[in-house]
Amino acid sequence: MNPQEFQERIREAAGRGAAVRIRGGGTKDFYGNAARGELLDTRSHAGVVAYEPTELVMTARCGTPLREIQEILGEKNQMLAFEPPHFGPAATLGGCVAAGLSGPRRASAGAVRDFVLGTKIIDGRGQALAFGGQVMKNVAGYDVSRLLAGSLGTLGLILEVSLKVLPRPAAEATLRLELPQARALESLNRWAGQPLPISASAWLDGELALRLSGSPGALRAAAEKIGGEELERSVAQGYWIGIREQTDPFFAGDVPLWRLSLPSHAAQIELPGAQLIEWGGALRWLKTNADAVTVRSATARAGGHATLFRAGDKPEGAFTALTPVLARLHRGLKAVFDPAGILNPGRMSAEF
């Protein structure tokens, strides 16, 4: 299908009030609440539209495989700094932006939304619209492009995205240290307040892995300051891919996986189950059979929110409920972009 056909398809579905399930490679089907509606596969609309390394901007169509984007950037020694998880070889750019998930580098480099410069979309009426652009700074109009990052396809079909890209770091090294959780959390927050080139962290079972990115000199100085043992390069690379893609053994098994997003300095969360901590303490993966209320209230008390990330079913909903005022604004915005309520209904919230 081409964009005109997407438009017609959505217009026609809106006329019938028929739900449309927008989908790229389907690698993140598990994320959020169950999708329903007639499938609209975006993969036919693929390809890089523009890429100029010196502009630090890449524009590509939604169906472009994420893998392909990373290869093209890699040839010019650049990268998507938010290090998105693929969760499978079929992952597309559109799905990456719609899901809004970022990887290990998020705490230091920023999230998907921080790198979205512009989008072309088809809204729930079938209108083709463009927001933002291909430049770094743009404050004309509301920042709809960033709003689309993480919108789970509920506001529109993302046709095309312009992203800020960055040079790859000159060098990387991974250190491993033995630290109990409370001390790891304290150290991570303390280090983050110092000019150290930490680009990723992962704590599990008393072991903390730290990735450093920058000039070789900066890495040497940081490694001396932090201590620990340095991992062999290929082992380190494999390790971070395992964290990003959740192929690390921690993520195996059928126990429900929760994603706790917290202030990085939040104290140790005392909940039953195993935890893997990323993003300097701001992201805590919890494998637990504890009930949703227990997990969500403990997370809320610590100033964060809990998402049921992977589970057989999600009767309490994947996401933490919104406050009444935010729920009202969400309903309002949904009606702005998709008045018939046909785009990915139920995926983000039972309400829409």
Next chain:
Amino acid sequence: MLWQEEDTRPYECDGLTAYRRLPMVVALPETDAQVQRILQTCHALGVPVVPRGAGTGLSGGALPPGDGVLLSLAKFTRVVRVDPLARIAVVQPGVRNAAISDVSAPFGLYYAPDPSSQIACSIGGNVAENSGGVHCLKYGLTVHNVLRVRGYSIEGVAVDFGSEALDSPGLDLLALAIGSEGLLAVTTEVTVKLLPKPEAARVIMASFDDVRKAGDAVAAVIGAGIIPAGLEMMDRPATHAVEQFVHAGYDLDAVAILLCESDGSAAEVEDEIARMKQVLEAAGATRLAVSRDDAERLRFWSGRKAAFPAVGRISPDYYCMDGTIPKKRLGEMLNFIGTLEKKYGLRCPNVFHAGDGNLHPLILFDANDPAQLKRTEEFASEVMEKCVEVGGTITGEHGVGVEKIDQMCAQFSAGELEIFHAIKRAYDAKGLLNPGKAVPALSRCAEFGRKHVKTGVQSHAGLPRF
């Protein structure tokens, strides 16, 4: 509350003095409860409300309503807390941008976005405009450095966008709030991220004998895989104006100068400065001067940061533009501005955030001469429309306000503008918060389109003409 003319007069404009209007009433609340009460009352009575921070905005975003309340947050100046371990500062909206870095300095931390007006502009205004600064190529804009915005809806309902965590459930309403020019909510508290102060920083001043070469040098630096902490360009008229004013030590023979900064650990900076020098030399720099100490570094920057006031001294008035373009079109843009200088008989020094393609051409004019003001506006709108034409935007960081509202019609289609209006209605059904700013009425675009028929194509052709 202020309502007598002698008291309300100082509020008749913001940093864009060409547009003035006397507010009916100025409210200066001191507490959240007062803000809430004002909004509840105005909402019930259907009275427009225009929020105002320090009043340094350059697009008329805080131009008062003639028939409403100018809501000044100037008394909200408390730093609620600085948490060095969490690396955040919680501040009220009237706190000055530079003051956040000042209170964070004892912990080795600072707030990164640094608009040139940082000694005066307030964080509430920065949130409204999504302000940038000279270091945002590496450290991002306001939207990248704010974790939470707390405030009130027009109905007076308390609302939090974002949190101290890195994300929130649902849609990213924080991203939508930042840069919304006071049209969606009134901010009463902002939580910002603080960054560790880099161990070292040095800046190179590179001279060029040709503006296009300087533009190519910018691309060359980035092409070499370097993201400078700051990368700024000034042309000769700008450096001359500045040099008389602050004595920054600029090379007055250069046709254009670049300021290219590196920061990080001492080792990193040494390494990066060496690489930058190599690239700049290869790109045809005629002279390179590297700051020897922090005093010299700040002196080099002082000229750039004082560019607007310096230009203000050599001309009765100046009109600052803010378009952003793809960097590769810089040379073309500068030539275009050169031809407009001749066409309109007005001078236009240029300062740029070159690293991110954000231009600040400054048209010099005398506002007492209505003919000059008119020529200036036409000059500016040609530049803005050219920015859109080359794939850029009419405003990179100053906002649309009232100033660029017509050019919004050039950048967005009727459908897109209607989405903006609908977003506004979702937050403010009665259209009371900062009405008439940022997004043009479609009828206005129809009018604008009629005036600007280019090459036979009428913009917004589908709209009814009045």
